[in-house]
Amino acid sequence: MDQLPAHLASGLIGTRPIAPEARAAFQRRRILDAATAEFAAKGYWAITVDEIVAAAKIGVGSFYEHFKNKEDCFMAAFDLARERVSIQRNRQSSWAHVLAAIDSGLWLAENDPAAFRLLAITAPNASPRAQSRHQEFFQQLVLELRLARGASSPLPQSLETGLIAGAAWAIGDRLARGEGETITELREKFAFALLAPYLGDATARALINGGLDG
Amino acid sequence: MAEPARASDLLARLPPGRHGLPPEFVSANQRARISAGTIAAVGRHGYHETTIAGIAAAAGVSRRTFYKYFDSKESCFEATLREIAAHLDRVASKAGRGERVWARRVRAELAAVLAVFGENPNLARCTLITPAGAGAAINDRYRKAVRAVRKRITVGRPAGTRPSSKVAIEIAVDGLIVLISDAVESGRGGELPTMVDDFHQFLLVTYLSTGVAMRAAADPEE
Numbered sequence: 001m002d003q004l005p006a007h008l009a010s011g012l013i014g015t016r017p018i019a020p021e022a023r024a025a026f027q028r029r030r031i032l033d034a035a036t037a038e039f040a041a042k043g044y045w046a047i048t049v050d051e052i053v054a055a056a057k058i059g060v061g062s063f064y065e066h067f068k069n070k071e072d073c074f075m076a077a078f079d080l081a082r083e084r085v086s087i088q089r090n091r092q093s094s095w096a097h098v099l100a101a102i103d104s105g106l107w108l109a110e111n112d113p114a115a116f117r118l119l120a121i122t123a124p125n126a127s128p129r130a131q132s133r134h135q136e137f138f139q140q141l142v143l144e145l146r147l148a149r150g151a152s153s154p155l156p157q158s159l160e161t162g163l164i165a166g167a168a169w170a171i172g173d174r175l176a177r178g179e180g181e182t183i184t185e186l187r188e189k190f191a192f193a194l195l196a197p198y199l200g201d202a203t204a205r206a207l208i209n210g211g212l213d214g
Numbered sequence: 215m216a217e218p219a220r221a222s223d224l225l226a227r228l229p230p231g232r233h234g235l236p237p238e239f240v241s242a243n244q245r246a247r248i249s250a251g252t253i254a255a256v257g258r259h260g261y262h263e264t265t266i267a268g269i270a271a272a273a274g275v276s277r278r279t280f281y282k283y284f285d286s287k288e289s290c291f292e293a294t295l296r297e298i299a300a301h302l303d304r305v306a307s308k309a310g311r312g313e314r315v316w317a318r319r320v321r322a323e324l325a326a327v328l329a330v331f332g333e334n335p336n337l338a339r340c341t342l343i344t345p346a347g348a349g350a351a352i353n354d355r356y357r358k359a360v361r362a363v364r365k366r367i368t369v370g371r372p373a374g375t376r377p378s379s380k381v382a383i384e385i386a387v388d389g390l391i392v393l394i395s396d397a398v399e400s401g402r403g404g405e406l407p408t409m410v411d412d413f414h415q416f417l418l419v420t421y422l423s424t425g426v427a428m429r430a431a432a433d434p435e436e
Contacts, residue, residue, distance in 0.1 A: 043347050045262045125347035156415035158393050163420060166389025170381060173357065173388070189381040197419045 028066045028076075031056045036077045040117035044074060044126035071127050078123055078130065081115035082137055084108050095199065095207055098148050101141070102167075102191050106184055109171045113180040120168035138164065149198055163194055225250055227274060245283055247273040252294045257336025261291065261348040291340075291348065292355050298341050299359040302327055306366065316370045317418060323366070324417070325410045331394060332406035338398040342391055363387050367417070386420035 034056035038047050049070050053063050067073040086104040109116040123134035145160040167190060174183060183190075188208055195204040224246040228235065251273025255264045266287050270280045284290035309326030313319035331338035345356035364387045393413055397406055 043349075045347060046349075121346065155419060156412045158409075158412050158416045159419060161396065162389030162393050162413075162416045163385060164389075165392035166385035166387070166420065169388035169392065170384035173384070176353070186381060189379045190385075193379065193382040193385050193420065 024066075027058065027062060031058060031063060031066060031073065032077045032080055035073050036081065036118050037114045039074060039077065039122050039126075040114035044122055044130065049073075071129060074123075074126060074130055075133060077118060078133055081108070081112075081119045084112070084115060085119070095148055095195065098145060099191060099195070099207060101144060102194055103187070105167075106171070106187055106190060109175060110180055110183045113175045117172055117175055121172040153198075155197065159197060163197070167194060241283075244273075244275055244279055247275055248280060248283060248290065249294045249297055251275070252290055253298075253334075253336050253340050256291065256344055257339045261344045261352075266290075288349060288351055291344075292352055295341065295345065295352065295355050295359070298337060299362070302330060302341075303362065303366075305330055316372050317414075319370065320367055320417065321410065321414045324414055325407065328394065328406040328410055328413070331398065332403055335398055335403045338394070338403055342395045343399065360387060360391070367421070382421055386417050389420060390417055 031052065035047075035052045038052055038055050047070070049060070049063060052070070052073065053060050056063075063073075067076065084104070085108060086100060105116070108119075119134075119137070123130050124138075125131075126134075141164050142160045145164065149155065149160070171183060171190075174180065191208045192204055195207060198204075199207065223239075224243055226243065228240060228243060248269065251269045251271075252264075255268045255272045259268065264287065266280055267277060269287065269290065270277050273280070280290070284293065305326045306323040310319040310323040313322050331342075345352050364383050367387065368383060390413060393409075393416065394406065397403055397409065
């Protein structure tokens, strides 16, 4: 049986303060959202802790309760954005999984352009630590495509790196031009450009239109 | 303008005092040294770490001379980027001029540009890596240059190949830039000339998809 929701049960109303952990978590998230927007708009180097604090409408002291410094905050914002791109972690990759990863990237670009820019454009130009975190994420995507491709392919060595980086920049460029809302409309074109080099035109199109089992 | 005796005179130190050199030569010399100094300073230290004093020092000019030509680090870097882009454009055009077959022309242009980047790592960093983190005006200049590269590649594409989407050519060119940047960043810039075939295939495969591209790359006469 469902338990009676707390707000319908008789109890002491408004006597207990909100748990400090809950407040802290909300505040942390608020700082990260503001930091993501600021970093994505102006780049890692142009932003100061003071600007993040102002954008998040919190006190400087609160910032340092959550983060050691600007870089620490950037890394947390990066990790938060990264969790939103789905990557298959099992070794049995398939083209359907690749397509799902492409879709989640495009979805993020359209629905949270700041988070996408942070992942794709800001991070590789940020501090050395942020760059290596970005590299690690990037290599994960490259590996995903390599596994799907198979070992004995005559395709060029550079294909995966070039395709993923090229797509990230092409999307980032559209976001910079304020064309973010058209990105999922271009889903077919992006997915086709990424998959056709491997699968050929007909198979790629069938997969994208859902007519093929990955 | 009075022709300097040698091209290297453009980077030579000017004699002190009343030297009687023509003012056109003096300003060309100073501009050239500021460009070279910008590439050296930004290529070595990165855009944000570079100051006007740093550029002036690398160029061997005074801050006052710097301000005679530019009002900011940004306008100076932008002008330098424009010069680099114009030079690469000439180099590519010249390399591709004798090639009638599209895939072969693209390869010749690519090889020529990779040779420039391979020999000049500071210039490669300034051109390919710096602009993304260097503010809106510079980014605009950079994107403009990238659009010109896309156009260059699409010109003369053989009839009968699948018409590629705008997205495909964007991915191909942006991807190529990252591949070159990665090589330069990881200290393998000198090996760029050996990567021509791989990068050429990447470009063709991404732009045209597999079958057509592999044929075009293997036997461009076809």
